[in-house]
Amino acid sequence: MSRADKIAKAARRTAQEARDAASKRRQEERKKRANKSLSVDAHRHCVVCWSPIPLDRDPAVCTESGCIEKNEKREAARKRLTLMMYLFPGIAVLLLILQLAGGVG
């Protein structure tokens, strides 16, 4: 068997394997999708532990007290960060204005 024959055979085999793998994956995905549409209603997940919770739950945490606490802490931290994002540039602008006023006056 020549070298070219060997390479061609190997390439064919690899292509066949790739096709098989792809079709298997497609079938699995189809199965998964079918299961999903049959058994799982629309829902969201707890932002802390990712367990499924009802869609209309607000805030998006489960009933676990640890999750509620953690979410509250996160929210507080987020609010603080947002405040700082406005506060620090505000102070910088204020200082700049004061300096300009002082320089002119």
Ligand SMILES: [Zn+2]
């Ligand atoms: Zn949770």
